Amino acid sequence: MAELGRILLVDDSRVFLSVLRTALSEIPGIEVIGSAPDGETAVNLFRTLKPNLVTLDVEMPGMGGMAALEVMHQQNLTRPKHEQTGIIMVSSLTGWGASTTVRALQAGAFDFITKPNFPNPEENIRQLRQQLQTKIRLFLLQRAPGNSPTTVAPPKPLPSIPPRAIEIVVVAASTGGPRALEQFLPEFSRRCRQPIFIVQHLPASFTASLAENLNRICARPVMEATNGTPVDPQGIYIAPGGFHLLLRREGTQLVTVLNQHPPENLCRPAADVLFRSAASVCDGRVLAIVLTGMGNDGTRGASTIKRAGGVILVQDEASSIVWGMPGSIASAGGADAVVPIGEMATFAGRLLTDSEGFR
Known part of the structure; x- marks a missing residue:
C-alpha cells in the first residue's frame, strides 16, 4: 500500500493557504495535517x-x-533517509524569490514549486495541483524503505582513458542538483583545467541565481552561457533556463550556442542536447558527469559520448536525492x-590527471 502523504502547509497568506488546500484536495492519498503562518509555528508543528x-513559503x-x-534540515539529518521529511519550497518568480529558492535547494530542500499568477483562479489551482502532484509522488516513492529503482553492479575501478586528452567536461543534474553541485563543483573547479558546461533543470531566473551562488564559492568564474560567446578555457557555463546549450567550433575556438528548439525529455535545457553536441564537436574527448535528478535526461546523450570514446561518471544512489538520471545510465550499462x-x-580528478588535463 502506498504511503499516505501527510502534509504541513506553511505560508503567511491565508488566501494562498486556502488555494493550496484546494489544489491538494483532489490528489488521492494526501492529507493536510496542519498549517502555519510563520516559520516559528512551522518548526513547532514540524x-x-x-x-x-x-510546503514552505520562501518569503515570510x-x-x-x-x-x-535550516532547523527542519538539521532534524532530518538525525533520521534515516526513508524517515526524513520532504521540504518543498514555494517561491515567486521574482529575482529575490529565485535567489532564495536556489539557496534553499542547496541547503537541503527536496524541491520547489512556483506560485502561479494567472488571471483565472481555476488555472492557478490546476497549475499548483500539477506541480504538487509530481513532487509529492516522487518524494514518497523514493522515501519508501528498500525502494530502489534498479540494481547495478558495484562501482568499477577507475576507467581507462582513451589515448587522447579530455577536452571538456559536461555535467547534468535535476532534482537535488543545486546541493550536489555545491558539494562537488568548488573542489573540482580547483583541479580541472578544462571548460565545464552544466545543464541543471531550473527556470530561467533560477539558473542565473544558481550561477551567482556557485561563482561565489568556486575557484573559477561561473556564469550563465550566452549565445555565440567564445569559450574561456577557465569558464564554467550553466545553460540558462528555457534554452538548450550546444557547442560549435570556429576554427580552433569553441563557441557556446543557445536555442529554443522543442524540449527533449520534457526539459529545456536538456542534457541530451548538450551531450550530443559535445560528443560531435569534441570528437568524443569528453568527460560527462551525471548527478542526482528525476527522469532519464542524459541517458541517450551519454550513450553518444560513450560511443565516441568519452567517459561517463554517475552519482551513486545513496547520495542522490533522486536516482533517476544517474540510475537510468547505470542500469543501461553506460556508466x-x-x-x-x-x-x-x-x-x-584522478581520471583527468591520466588525460594530462589536471593540475
Whole structure:
C-alpha cells in the first residue's frame, strides 16, 4: 500500500493557504495535517505533527522560510533517509524569490514549486495541483524503505582513458542538483583545467541565481552561457533556463550556442542536447558527469559520448536525492563508474590527471 502523504502547509497568506488546500484536495492519498503562518509555528508543528512533507513559503515575516528550513534540515539529518521529511519550497518568480529558492535547494530542500499568477483562479489551482502532484509522488516513492529503482553492479575501478586528452567536461543534474553541485563543483573547479558546461533543470531566473551562488564559492568564474560567446578555457557555463546549450567550433575556438528548439525529455535545457553536441564537436574527448535528478535526461546523450570514446561518471544512489538520471545510465550499462557525491571531485580528478588535463 502506498504511503499516505501527510502534509504541513506553511505560508503567511491565508488566501494562498486556502488555494493550496484546494489544489491538494483532489490528489488521492494526501492529507493536510496542519498549517502555519510563520516559520516559528512551522518548526513547532514540524516537531509535534511529524509530517512527511512540508510546503514552505520562501518569503515570510519573522522567522522566514530559510531559517525554518535550516532547523527542519538539521532534524532530518538525525533520521534515516526513508524517515526524513520532504521540504518543498514555494517561491515567486521574482529575482529575490529565485535567489532564495536556489539557496534553499542547496541547503537541503527536496524541491520547489512556483506560485502561479494567472488571471483565472481555476488555472492557478490546476497549475499548483500539477506541480504538487509530481513532487509529492516522487518524494514518497523514493522515501519508501528498500525502494530502489534498479540494481547495478558495484562501482568499477577507475576507467581507462582513451589515448587522447579530455577536452571538456559536461555535467547534468535535476532534482537535488543545486546541493550536489555545491558539494562537488568548488573542489573540482580547483583541479580541472578544462571548460565545464552544466545543464541543471531550473527556470530561467533560477539558473542565473544558481550561477551567482556557485561563482561565489568556486575557484573559477561561473556564469550563465550566452549565445555565440567564445569559450574561456577557465569558464564554467550553466545553460540558462528555457534554452538548450550546444557547442560549435570556429576554427580552433569553441563557441557556446543557445536555442529554443522543442524540449527533449520534457526539459529545456536538456542534457541530451548538450551531450550530443559535445560528443560531435569534441570528437568524443569528453568527460560527462551525471548527478542526482528525476527522469532519464542524459541517458541517450551519454550513450553518444560513450560511443565516441568519452567517459561517463554517475552519482551513486545513496547520495542522490533522486536516482533517476544517474540510475537510468547505470542500469543501461553506460556508466564507467558509480561514485558518491563526496568522492566525485577526487575521482574525476584522478581520471583527468591520466588525460594530462589536471593540475
